[in-house]
Amino acid sequence: MKITILGLGYIGLPTAALIASKNIKVCGYDVNKEIVSSINKGKAHIREKNLDILLKKVVTKGYLKADTVLYESDIFLIAVPTPIKRNKEPDISFVKSAVKDICKxxxxxxxxxxxxxxxxxxxQEIAKIISSERKDLRVPSSVGEKGDINISYCPERVLPGNILKELEMNDRVIGGINKKSTKISLAFYKSFVKGKCLETDNRTAELCKLVENSYRDANIAFANELSLISENLDIDVWNLIKLANHHPRVNILNPGPGVGGHCIAIDPWFIINSAPRQARLIKLSREINDQMPFKVVSKVKRSLKVNNLVAEDSTIACLGLSFKANIDDLRESPAVKVVNKLKSLNFKKMYLVEPNIKKLPSYLDENKFELVNFKSAVSKSNIVLLLVDHSEFRKNSLKKQEGKIIIDTRGIWASNHK
Ligand SMILES: NC(=O)c1ccc[n+]([C@@H]2O[C@H](COP(=O)([O-])OP(=O)(O)OC[C@H]3O[C@@H](n4cnc5c(N)ncnc54)[C@H](O)[C@@H]3O)[C@@H](O)[C@H]2O)c1
Incomplete structure (x- = not known):
């Protein structure tokens, strides 16, 4: 059995390494030459717990090899990006391009x-592409059992930072385009997944993945809305949530500077796009979470004003850039949105701290920002803005620092957040 994984990023690479660790031959295919070359040296281009150790092992043993050329295989597993366009419509062009490569x-x-x-x-759209590119093969439709090939949708639901463990332990939803596709895909997942493998059809599996992330988004939006209400009513939101959560059936999440990443900030739009009249709560949740970075910027402006300060004479330390704690992924990060918006206030100096990256990405202007460590940023700044609850920041409480304005958007230090 030969397995090929298309797209060797945050999902594809750990999946390839995990399957290869079961002594199954895996070929990784990616359009990015640097990524392929790094993987073949046994070095992961992304930071993920235990990935470097596992990758080195499976590459050295010859179970995983990456390539920019796609070869014949028994199973093709697609894990390429699916972003949204500027108008918030899903962009599945990377998937279509990968499928066209598979067709060859x-x-x-x-x-x-x-x-x-x-x-x-x-x-189903993918099945149509295969059908038109490969007229020699019978492609199953959602109703037909006959088909020369199998097509399934099996979404991923891992937590960045714990991907290798969750890939193996999480339950999986497996939706084939016909029963045979589901059966074959189920057998494949059972070869490396210890969680339950749940059978369904492709359309239910597609919506299931989107619903999971929309559920998270709506719950975070509720917490964020509470933070705005509390601020308006001069009540400490963290204390409020702590008290409310003592109710046996209430479990409110923590508010923050917004929602980021490749999933929760994106996937609800796929539902909104498919059912715009029905997806009202999902859309409102997206809007609430998307406005949070602006609210943080307003809070910084208010703090300057209350303390009779002007940005041009002030230095600010922005702590954390990734979209969640203890990872290096900056995609759709609300922290990045906040620092980019703060740029226009013309601070004398803006220090950025992100312990999980070595240099700033090109879209963060090096003339405006300096990437430094926690200690240096805090000592040189009169405003400290905490944006991500990294463990390193949790360890270094700034609660009692004299003479500094501390804005803690994650509630890890201050007990009074007004
Ligand atoms: N990152 C997560 O936590 C997560 C969780 C669940 C689901 N997903 C979904 O998984 C998919 C992949 O996400 P990711 O975070 O791994 O993305 P990523 O950007 O980290 O990796 C995608 C990789 O695909 C490669 N690629 C692009 N076009 C290609 C093509 N035509 N052929 C081969 N390779 C190609 C890119 O070079 C890149 O290395 C997305 O649809 C995402 O929504 C991600």
Whole structure:
């Protein structure tokens, strides 16, 4: 059995390494030459717990090899990006391009599995592409059992920072385009997943993935809305939530500077796009979470004013850039949005602290920002803005620092957040 993983990023690379660790031959395919070359040296281009150790092992033993050329395989597993366009419509062009590449080497009895997050109906769209590119193969439709190949949608639901463990332990939803596709895909996942493998159809599996992240988004939006209400009513939101959560059936999440990452900030739009009239709560949640970075900037402006300060004479330390704690992923990060917006206030100096990266990405202007360590940023700044609850920041409480304005958007230090 030969497995090929298309797209060797945060999902594809750990998946490839995990499957290879079961002594199954895996070929990794990516369009990025640098990523391929780094993987073949046994070095991960992303930071993920235990990934470097596992990768080195499976590459050295010859179970995983990466390439920019796609070869024949038994199973093709697609884990390429699915961003949203400027108008918030899903962009599945990377998936379509990967499928067209697969069509060049696809054979009878092969299985194509989509793990990329996709809008409802996209698996069928992929089947149509295969059908038009490969007229020699019978492609199953949602109703037909007959088919020379198998196509399934099997979404990923891992937690960045704990991906390798969750890939193996989480339950999986497996939705084939027909029963045979589901059965074949189920057998594949059972070879490396210890969690339950739950069978369904492709459309239910597609919506299931989107619903999971929309659920998270709506719950975070509720917490964020509470933080705005509390601020308006001069009540400490962290204390409020702590007290409310003593109710046996209430479990409010923590507010923050917004929602980021490749999933929660993006996937709800796939539902909004498919059912705009029905997805009202989902859309409002997105809007509430998207406005949070602006609210943080307003809070900084208010703090300057209350303390009779002007930005041009002030230095600010912005703590954390990633979209959540203890990871290096800056995609859609609300912290990045906040620092970019603060730029226009013309601070004398803006120090950025992100312990999980070595240099600033090109979209963060090095003339405006300086990446420094926690101690240096805090000692040189009169405003400290905490944006991400990294462990390193939790360890260094600034609660009692004299003469500094501390704005803690994650509630890890201050007990009074007004
Ligand atoms: N990151 C997560 O935590 C997470 C969780 C669940 C689901 N997902 C979904 O998984 C998918 C992949 O996400 P990711 O975070 O791994 O993305 P990523 O950007 O980290 O990696 C994607 C990789 O695909 C490569 N690529 C792009 N086009 C390609 C093509 N045509 N052929 C081969 N390779 C190609 C890129 O070079 C890149 O290395 C997305 O749909 C995402 O929504 C991600």
């Amino acid at each position: 080497v696809l054979k009878k009895n092969n299985t194509v599995i989509l793990e990329s997050t996709i809008p409802v109906g996209a698996t």
